[in-house]
Amino acid sequence: MSEQTENLSLPYILPSQAQKHVTHNEALQRLDAVVQLVVTAALSAPPLTPAEGKVYAVTATATGDWAGQEGKLALRQDGAWLFLQPRAGWRAWRADTAAPVLHDGSGWVEPPLPSSGTMQQLGIATGADATNRLALSSPATLLTHAGAGHQLKINKASVDDTATLLFQSDWSGRAEIGLAGEDALSFKVSPDGASWRTALALTGHGRVHLPHRPLAEATRSAGSAIRTDGEAVGFDGLSLTQGDVALGATVPGGSGLRLLVPETGLYRLGLTLATSATAAHGVDLLRNGSTSLARIRKISTAGLETTAFAGALVSLAAGDWLSLSHFGTSTVHYGTTGTRLHIALE
Structure with missing residues (x-):
């Protein structure tokens, strides 16, 4: 018959044994240490002033009174150290880290999570809360397949x-x-x-x-006006607009308002000129009152109203403004079916 129990190595009281209370008390000491086991800390050397009843996990390269006891539990009892060998499956509470640990037969490790179950909150390297019930702090997140495809589903309750x-x-x-x-x-x-x-x-x-894509149709109120050579003309209305395209200050040295560019980028421009004239005439679409972006030239229309179109793809900067400069003398017709400018960010 063995002299100690198989799992906790508690000494048996033998029939012929004297001072049976000593053996009984030794078994109680071991039970007091390993039942509801609390490990105060994991150390390689004994603390200077160990408290009675405290248990420590002895780490590698142990020194002092713990030399040669690596991997064991050191129990302070009656002013001396008692060493216990933990076995695979033992569980303990680490008081210094406030976390449970499990002995895997080689050392103390964090217990694994269950393979299935329901949690109210889960924080990985960061704290979860009532709103962010799943929280993760990590340089990257990997979601991969299980042999075929993979979907990430985000569902809402109603429209x-x-x-x-x-x-x-x-x-x-x-x-x-x-x-x-x-x-x-x-x-x-x-x-x-x-x-x-x-x-x-x-x-x-x-x-x-x-x-919010910048685009607009700029024109002037329906009607006609005689324009002379070199006359600077702007607009007085936007029949269509979005994306913060707007009219600004009066065109310098002319009439009508500047068309303001709200965003830097490539713009598609379309200029329609509706006129009647008895001599050559035309118009230039200018950026900031100087640079021609598109040009229309027409010969005499014998007094009949005709239309012409010019388009361009240009680079404009936020804050640029557009206006017209006329060539020759002509009667210019306005409105949404007359002279007008289309602008759209590509």
């Missing part, structure tokens, strides 16, 4: 709710992609995290909308 990806800079929103309060896929952007604009929207029918 008015939100199912989006939000991109932030220092916790301030800058872009949002998804179903934002509607069922159309939208791309929204913000310069400050407070004011948002929809840059792109795709309907369920596959149609694409660019609600």
